[in-house]
Amino acid sequence: MHQHTTSPPSLSLRIDLAMNARIGPGKIQLLEAIAACGSISAAGRAIDMSYKRAWDLVDEINHICGCKAVARRIGGKNGGGTVLTPFGTSLVARYRKIECIAARAVRQDLLELQSDIGPVRKPRAGKSTSF
Amino acid sequence: MHQHTTSPPSLSLRIDLAMNARIGPGKIQLLEAIAACGSISAAGRAIDMSYKRAWDLVDEINHICGCKAVARRIGGKNGGGTVLTPFGTSLVARYRKIECIAARAVRQDLLELQSDIGPVRKPRAGKSTSF
Numbered sequence: 001m002h003q004h005t006t007s008p009p010s011l012s013l014r015i016d017l018a019m020n021a022r023i024g025p026g027k028i029q030l031l032e033a034i035a036a037c038g039s040i041s042a043a044g045r046a047i048d049m050s051y052k053r054a055w056d057l058v059d060e061i062n063h064i065c066g067c068k069a070v071a072r073r074i075g076g077k078n079g080g081g082t083v084l085t086p087f088g089t090s091l092v093a094r095y096r097k098i099e100c101i102a103a104r105a106v107r108q109d110l111l112e113l114q115s116d117i118g119p120v121r122k123p124r125a126g127k128s129t130s131f
Numbered sequence: 132m133h134q135h136t137t138s139p140p141s142l143s144l145r146i147d148l149a150m151n152a153r154i155g156p157g158k159i160q161l162l163e164a165i166a167a168c169g170s171i172s173a174a175g176r177a178i179d180m181s182y183k184r185a186w187d188l189v190d191e192i193n194h195i196c197g198c199k200a201v202a203r204r205i206g207g208k209n210g211g212g213t214v215l216t217p218f219g220t221s222l223v224a225r226y227r228k229i230e231c232i233a234a235r236a237v238r239q240d241l242l243e244l245q246s247d248i249g250p251v252r253k254p255r256a257g258k259s260t261s262f
Binding site (some may be wrong): 012061090094117131 | 137140141142143144145146147148149150151152153155156157158176187188192194195196197198211218221222225226228232233235236237240241243244245247248249250251253254255256262
């Protein structure tokens with residue numbers, strides 16, 4: 001019966017660039033998976049995301065930033081693939097830097113929050129929200 | 132044609148207390164609305180959230196924290212209502228403090244991100260994700 005857990009709390013950051021234009025951990029994880037896997041479809045599979053959703057998210061990132069984060073690479077051993085552009089690479093690095101700075105800044109307060117709450121119970125089945 | 136915006140980026144924080152046990156801006160906004168409105172149903176209406184969803188979120192907060200954030204207040208002029216418990220009040224205050232510390236810590240990097248990206252375009256209709 002592992003209903004309680006005492007691992008330390010962590011932060012997930014969403015950056016609200018403008019009304020409804022957001023960069024969060026999901027989009028960044030997808031870009032990192034594209035860099036690692038060399039294709040959008042393989043990246044989707046690697047992070048358990050549908051092909052359509054992965055393409056839609058890439059399209060959304062490119063659109064809101066007004067600059068492509070992902071580009072086709074023509075040719076090569078496997079007939080091309082997908083890579084991050086310098087802008088995409090920089091976007092990922094900057095997000096991870098911001099995440100790291102924020103996590104360090106609030107570390108003590110997260111520990112105090114954990115101490116306030118005590119052992120955390122997992123949500124009941126089907127009742128988890130990231131809201 | 133207001134397709135671009137140049138307002139500074141902001142952060143939304145989600146605190147991951149444990150696997151699938153999360154406190155984010157939506158739950159905190161709901162608790163603040165309950166404190167302001169004195170009932171869960173009025174709070175739901177105030178932040179455009181269904182009665183069922185508001186109750187489900189309150190139930191989820193109480194469950195994962197193992198401590199009630201919200202309590203019934205019996206009697207009074209309008210026949211009772213709902214208030215935040217001291218734990219609920221402290222949870223909201225601590226979240227807002229963490230949000231404030233994180234925002235201050237990453238302010239310069241958010242401005243640099245904005246400078247990298249340039250004017251942000253709003254997502255196409257129906258294409259916004261907070262992912």
